[in-house]
Amino acid sequence: MAQETYDVVVAGGGHNGLTAAAYLSRAGLSVLVLERLDHVGGAAISAQAFEGFPTRLSRYSYLVSLLPEQIRTDLGLDIELASRQTASYSPYLDGSRATGLLVETPEGEATAASFRAVTGSEEEYAAWQSFYAEVADLARVVAPTLTSPLSTATAIRSQVGAPIWRDLVERPLGEAIERRFGNDLVRGVVATDALIGTFAGLGDETLIQNRCFLYHLIGNGTGEWRVPVGGMGAVTGAIAKAAYAGGAQVLTGATVTSIRGGAAGEGAEVTWTDGSGSHTAAADYVLSGLAPYVLDGLLGRTPSPATKPVGAQLKINMLLERLPRLRSGEDPKVAFAGTLHLGESYSELEKAYAEAAAGSVPTEMPGEVYCHSLTDPSILGDVPPGTQTLTYFGLHAPATLFEDPATREERKALAVERAIASLDRHLLDPISSVVARSADGEPCIEAKIPQEIEADLAMPGGHIFHGDLAWPWAPDDADLTTPAARWGVATDLGSVLLCGSGARRGGAVSGLGGHNAAQAVLELR
Incomplete structure (x- = not known):
């Protein structure tokens, strides 16, 4: 009592x-x-x-x-907290050629080779290394202050370079991305960290995308995301x-x-x-x-x-009988071990934002996929060999898209369909062919839109x-x-x-x- x-x-x-x-x-x-x-x-x-x-x-x-x-x-x-062997993999269709951009943890020769293959030169990887080195400098300054009384903006600014402060704190992030990188896919991979759970264009003058980006890169001074x-x-x-x-x-x-x-x-x-x-x-x-x-x-x-806050994500949990093969030929245990980017080139992200802002479910849903069981098999329990989890986190799915109860289920079904389609377009094995099924034959797929997250967790707007x-x-x-x-x-x-x-x-x-x-x-x- x-x-x-x-x-x-x-x-x-x-x-x-x-x-x-x-x-x-x-x-x-x-x-x-x-x-x-x-x-x-x-x-x-x-x-x-x-x-x-x-x-x-x-x-x-x-x-x-x-x-x-x-x-x-x-x-x-x-x-x-376990490190993932892959930071990210971004499958990409270049005309009839299926390829992908691999970023290792830590980055090595395979990362450099992947940048060369996708972009056709050394320049984009050099720009990538330079940008994230500057971000790391800022992260090392900010991270130790998070468990102390608040520092002031001037105190932080005095300890970091002027260019990265301008790019992340003073001007919309999209400007820096467009200035620093030339490849559409590389630009998008950089931009995604600014849009996790945040509905914004990359040129938004409120800079909410910049703040979201910063939080995704400062953890413990390294920004590494690990599996519990x-x-x-x-x-x-x-x-x-x-x-x-x-x-x-x-x-x-x-x-x-x-x-x-x-x-x-x-x-x-x-x-x-x-x-x-x-x-x-x-x-x-x-x-x-x-x-x-x-x-x-x-x-x-x-x-x-x-x-009232407006959440902006579609969360899908899945259980697979086995990992699907990719059209690019990348080993699924490498591609799915980190963050797999779908429909997240820079132009695709901006198009999806414009469509959602206009009230439509994006034609091609941008999102990210994670297979945590590759890093931590302990979560699987006693399941058939080959079974793996798959988590999808969709961007630009604001609560406003599902506001009308009369069309909510229809729009949710459309968003889920387009999310899975964004993955299937890069696979030799469609998700429907590898998803596990319950005793009654139903696919093991669970989807949550912002309204359902609000109902489950009392998070306003999801x-x-x-x-x-x-x-x-x-x-x-x-x-x-x-x-x-x-x-x-x-x-x-x-x-x-x-x-x-x-x-x-x-x-x-x-x-x-x-x-x-x-x-x-x-x-x-």
């Missing part, structure tokens, strides 16, 4: 809420975590998606880059274990219905419902792992529909970042006089702080929102 008063109540038991609970409970504070679902983890879970198969998929979030080594060390997290061994649920499980060990109390099946707060030091209250009725607890501070849009409603405000990402530093004129402001977790109520993806430096599976909110509370006490 919950007690009536806590030092801190955390609304939302996602990985960020659990991270905050682990830090605070280990510091001796009494902590209550309230989670609406019957399990913790939010989007960072592993689940058995297909009846009759024990395979546990990373159902929503799927790779890890931004989780700092400091958090893993601080909390003693027993998490293994045991699935994403292993990450959440380790963080939850640290929270329990500290003495945090976690209630599942507890739906928060209201939050009341005031100035720092004035305390707060949280009300929730569960199977036994309605309950209220008082706390010095409430940390919200929920999206800011959702938090507004819980605070008794009426959020404007115009401010937005995987809870809203547009912010720069991971403060504007020079920001007021950083309070701990909450310094750590990027402030709301307009001093006793209510953000601890989820909606916090500055939130987004992705990083634990940063939880870490930084916990540090702010410890400063406030």
Whole structure:
């Protein structure tokens, strides 16, 4: 049973809420975590998606880059993150010739040879190496600041080269890509990191695509995206274990219905419902792992529909009897081991964005495919030899495309059909010929549009970042006089702080929102 008063109540038991609970409970504070679902983890879970198969998929979030080594060390997290032998493979049809661009982990001669074969010269690979060396310089400056009070833009800028600051922070990313690279496919491979879960053109003056790009390249100073061994649920499980060990109390099946707060030091209250009725607890501070849009409603405000985030992805999980062969002749165990880019040349990305912005499902869906079981076979369980997982993450599939309930299922089916077609065009074996089937003969394919992600996870608009990402530093004129402001977790109520993806430096599976909110509370006490 919950007690009536806590030092801190955390609304939302996602990985960020659990991270905050682990830090605070280990510091001796009494902590209550309230989670609406019957399990913790939010989007960072592993689940058995297909009846009759024990395979546990990373159902929503799927790779890890931004989780700092400091958090893993601080909390003693027993998490293994495995490197993929392939960074990316981009199949490409050049007239009647099927080819592809391979980028290894780490890059070697095969990468250089692939660039020469696809582009016809040494120039594009040299430009690639130069650009990402500059990005790495910026990443090495920014990454260590993520677990500290916010740096200012000027402080970061003073430590990096002027060209990369201009290209990533001051001007739309598309300008740099078009200036630095000449090949359409290479341009697109660079651009994709700017569009994961972010609906924008590459020339967008708001620079939301630039911010998305930056977050995908700064993790631990390297930007490498790794596979969590045991699935994403292993990450959440380790963080939850640290929270329990500290003495945090976690209630599942507890739906928060209201939050009341005031100035720092004035305390707060949280009300929730569960199977036994309605309950209220008082706390010095409430940390919200929920999206800011959702938090507004819980605070008794009426959020404007115009401010509701708009997610922009199509997620498809599949189970295959075996990997399909590629028309290019590339070994499937190499091509599918990393990020396989589909329909993501620069011109294809821009065309798809224009079509989606005009209200149409893109004719050729851009997206990325991952086979996590090649890197981590442990997630498969007892399945027939050759079985593999396949995850598709589609770009430029905004929630607005599926807004009308009358056409939602039809449009979803069309988007899935076009996503699979974008893969089939590069295969000798169509997906339908290799997909596993359940006992009743149904293909093992699970698809989620933004509205379904919202329904499953209470992410407004199905937005995987809870809203547009912010720069991971403060504007020079920001007021950083309070701990909450310094750590990027402030709301307009001093006793209510953000601890989820909606916090500055939130987004992705990083634990940063939880870490930084916990540090702010410890400063406030």
